[in-house]
Amino acid sequence: MAKRTGDKYRNIIEAAVKVIAENGYHNSQVSKIAKEAGVADGTIYLYFRNKEDVLISLFKVKMGEFTSLAQKELDAIQNPFAKLAKLIGMHLTRLENDRHLALVLQIQLRQSDASIRNAIAEPLKDYSRLIEGMVSHGQNEGSFRKDIGLKLARQILFGAIDEVATSWVLSSKNYSLSAQIEPIYRVLAKALSTDGRHPDYPF
Numbered sequence: 165m166a167k168r169t170g171d172k173y174r175n176i177i178e179a180a181v182k183v184i185a186e187n188g189y190h191n192s193q194v195s196k197i198a199k200e201a202g203v204a205d206g207t208i209y210l211y212f213r214n215k216e217d218v219l220i221s222l223f224k225v226k227m228g229e230f231t232s233l234a235q236k237e238l239d240a241i242q243n244p245f246a247k248l249a250k251l252i253g254m255h256l257t258r259l260e261n262d263r264h265l266a267l268v269l270q271i272q273l274r275q276s277d278a279s280i281r282n283a284i285a286e287p288l289k290d291y292s293r294l295i296e297g298m299v300s301h302g303q304n305e306g307s308f309r310k311d312i313g314l315k316l317a318r319q320i321l322f323g324a325i326d327e328v329a330t331s332w333v334l335s336s337k338n339y340s341l342s343a344q345i346e347p348i349y350r351v352l353a354k355a356l357s358t359d360g361r362h363p364d365y366p367f
Contacts, residue, residue: 244302
């Protein structure tokens with residue numbers, strides 16, 4: 165199998181996002197992905213075992229890139245509430261800027277087989293650890309309440325952001341996802357704050 169780097173590999177990943185978003189996973193034949201990527205059908209199999217491997221790989225690439233970037237951005241911020249605001253903003257802006265990717269992540273992956281969901285668990289764990297690290301930092305700084313466990317706090321934070329993103333993807337109305345960032349921040353910051361008060365949205 166060819167090394168998973170280079171322009172062709174990247175083109176196939178991007179093509180898969182577009183094709184799966186527009187056709188659904190089960191109706192996205194390898195031939196459609198190859199055509200969109202501008203490669204022969206056989207080229208797909210130089211990099212991927214099958215269509216399932218394509219979907220798993222695109223998630224690992226996209227999620228891995230986002231988590232790495234988010235970690236870098238959060239590491240540069242000391243204020244716990246600013247970290248929270250930054251993460252919410254990055255998460256929702258990323259999806260708003262690429263609706264095809266949003267459709268794949270919010271809809272298609274969740275309708276996939278159990279084997280696919282199991283295979284993408286590790287990249288999700290990396291993101292979970294990032295969120296828990298952010299909460300832990302806030303607790304250690306005395307800004308976030310300590311009577312909420314890290315796992316529960318992470319579930320609440322991710323669940324809120326994720327539900328808003330899914331509702332946006334599924335909505336028949338055209339509205340701004342990024343416009344929801346500040347309201348979400350206010351709700352979550354208040355919930356995490358030790359005294360129910362928090363700084364204004366910093367960005």
